Amino acid sequence: MSSAKVKMGKSLKEDRDVETSDDSDDSEADEQSNEEQNQESSDDTERNEIRSDLSTMSFVQLMKLKEELGTKVYNEAIFGKGSKSSSREKTKTDFKRANKNRPREMSSKRPVPFLGGEERQRAEQTSSRDPRFDENCGEYDSKIFKTNYEFVNDIREKEVHSLKKKMRKVEDEEKRKEMKLVMQRLQNQMREEKKRKIREEVLKEEKEEIKKAKEEGRTPWYKTKKERQLTELVKQYEDLKKSGRLVKHLEKRRKKNASKDRKKFKSGI
């Protein structure tokens, strides 16, 4: 057993020597090839010796030997090196022409689509359309667009959910940061969407009020932008008061304004 092991180790070492010497200059290439041939023949004899040694060993011993050496070295020593690579070389064929007047040559094993099929496929792949800017989709109406793409909000919600789940597992700090940013953006979008909906509802109510007034013969009250903002502000105040976050909110606002003032003051000087 030990002799076989020694031989295997030796053959492997020689193989490595050959590999390293392959990098040397072109001038030595011929000698090199001769050497390689010799090497090959000697390899064969050695392999045969190894095989004959192995043939007397029991399976348990063989298993042990394999474990000790590792399967890669073991296989290399027994079956020879590069048996795989040679088969790979075979499949690689060179279709270079002797000159440009010769016919093209290519593999006959690759199925091809019908004439023009390839181009059609490519065209299908490349065309990406944005309905907001595509003339084929008519003029852009944000309201219609938003109702049509309502489902995106659901997707966002799901995504936030899944991201939260994933974040627990991810340990890499940078990745985590990235994910957090994505999540925050999604959450912001969702919040904004909610606000927009509320605003829209208010507008709707206003319109209905006007309609009602007209029907009843009263003069309708058309709200200005400023009035609308004021009512919104009042509503916000009430909401905050209900939820008990009023003090915190006011504090934040005061700080913000103070910092703004400071900046103005500095730039003024």
Added chain:
Amino acid sequence: MSSFFIKHKPKFNKKRKPEVPATKTSGTAKKKKAVKEESDEEIQSDDAFVSGEESDPADLFPEPEQETAQDKRLRLAKKYLEEIEKEEQSRAEDKEVHDLVSQRLQDEYLDSKGKLRKNIADQYTGYNEKTIKILKNKRQNLPLTSIVISQNGAFMFTGCKTSFVVKWSVPSGEKLGFFDCLSHVEQINGNKRRPHILAMALSSDMRFLALADGGNNIQIWCPDKLTHIKNFKGHRDVVTALTFRKDTHQLYSASKDRSVKIWSLDEMAYIESLFGHQAAITGIDALSRERAITSGGTDCSIRIWKITEESQLIYNGHKGSIETVKLINDENFVSGGDDGSLCLWSALKKKPLHIQTLVHGSQENGEANWITAIATLLNTDLLASGSCDGFIRVWRTLNNGKTLKELFAIPMCGFVNSLAFTNDGRYLIAAVGQEHRLGRWWRIKEAKNSIVIIELNKKESS
């Protein structure tokens, strides 16, 4: 330039040489002259010039001198030269004989292999109008579509737009038998399609007859007993062309599904598929090498399939669809398209060697008459092409297949759907119909659906 032309002159131009005493030159000069005359006649004019210079009276009456050492050397040299000449002559004769023998042996070998190239087209003078045989059969009352002739030229099989295939004897024009391929046509949803024989192929040893019934299957029949052997399934679309590799049982089939498939009839099995064409394949041909050639219809390409190398050579040509392709020999082939042109090709050139446009003229609307069939006599320079213009045209290729010359035209009413020469080049057989092989776009009512056997006239060769 000039130095090139006067290169040989200075050798004999004595003018340039310094003057030598007259008495000494007189004898030697003359002898030298004699040697020159013997050895080379081309320099006579030069010699005359030289002799003109010598006007020495002593030269006219040469004394019987004692032979000097120099003279002796000259004499011996002459003798030696003569001997060599004789030897060379006998050797040259031997060589000539050897050359002739080797040439003949080579020719015989090539002939036995079916590879000897002969130029025989100039012997053909026309066709024999009296011996034209028109064969008709009631089972083949629709347009004839294909013909195959056995290797020895004794039998032929014909297919048409009905389900019957008829076996004929070529020299006598007798009907030997028939079979109906309908019973082996595949069923689709419990219904059978009306068969329409698109292509046939006969193995060289007359053991198998393959036929495409207009569907996805290939039927194999026994040409002797006229019995069904097997159906080959595998193509995904209509099989359009079939051929056997010469002297083997390897079948190549081409289909509308753009693939070429190879079948082995020894094992009765499918071997492999070859891909590359981008449109329905229209024609196929093969010789004894393991190579097939196909024409790819509207993708305007002809491809030679190197089966062992798993690769293909691509040749582009023609303006419309390429309808048929036929091999002339291992290197050259000819193709015909629906643009009405015949192209001659070499396997080593990507473009055609020669293009003969509007071979069969054009129709009233200006559209060219499609080439529907081509026949070649293997390894010779004889070709025939058919269309619907009322003539079969017989051609001769010149300059190693670089030019085409029309030899004669044989009047033939109707669509010439298939053409074939017998292997000895004695008969040209045409399958004629009222309609095109593949469809019913046009109809020539005056035509008769029949097979026409035309005997070709040959000059007595010496």
